[in-house]
Amino acid sequence: xxxxxxxxxxxxxxxxxxxxxxxxRERPDFHPEPSAFHHIQIVTDRLIPTGNPNLIMAGILHDIxxxxxVRENPxxxxxxxxxxxxxxx
Numbered sequence: 346x347x348x349x350x351x352x353x354x355x356x357x358x359x360x361x362x363x364x365x366x367x368x369x370r371e372r373p374d375f376h377p378e379p380s381a382f383h384h385i386q387i388v389t390d391r392l393i394p395t396g397n398p399n400l401i402m403a404g405i406l407h408d409i410x411x412x413x414x415v416r417e418n419p420x421x422x423x424x425x426x427x428x429x430x431x432x433x434x
Contacts, residue, residue: 362412385405385407
């Protein structure tokens, strides 16, 4: 099982949200990955070997609403997503 195997069978809303995250570049000193999507993929890939479906799903969903809450941080000029965790409820 791979990240892409899981995502291809995910509900359309999850696929759409992940697709949006491909365009969200976060502050590089905290998230050096090319996008929030890639960050989620890396986290999930690290969890897949556990075989624990709850941990794997947590990896996929932990930042799923960042695009929904994104705004520019006036201090850094980088995108920030305050409240992305609450938006997932």
